[in-house]
Amino acid sequence: MLEYGCHVRDVFRIFDERVSLMESSDNPTFANWDQDETAIRDQYARQDPAVVATELVAAAEVLAERLDSIKPDEWSRPGTRSNGSIFTIETIALYMLHDLRHHLWDVAATS
Helix, strand or coil: CHHHHHHHHHHHHHHHHHHHHHHHCCCCECCCCCHHHHHHHCCHHHCCHHHHHHHHHHHHHHHHHHHHCCCHHHCCCEEECCCCCEEEHHHHHHHHHHHHHHHHHHHHHHC
């Protein structure tokens, strides 16, 4: 569960960074994010659960505030993943929600 918490915290951070780039740049290309490499490098299994919980909530709030501040004409601003997939702010937000739903199902299945 701790590693899922770390991953979801980082998902919020990555998506916040990507939405920020899409707001401030014309069609930015996002750096590749190797989730497995991040888990190993950042030693997810050794992190303090209380700290991770606090950071997860904070990262979620930052991303929620960013998405809440998007103006109607900004939702269609594009960005491109390193694999060539093109997203808009709207579709990347939907993708993130879809991804998080899967993580909730995974956690519920292991509880």
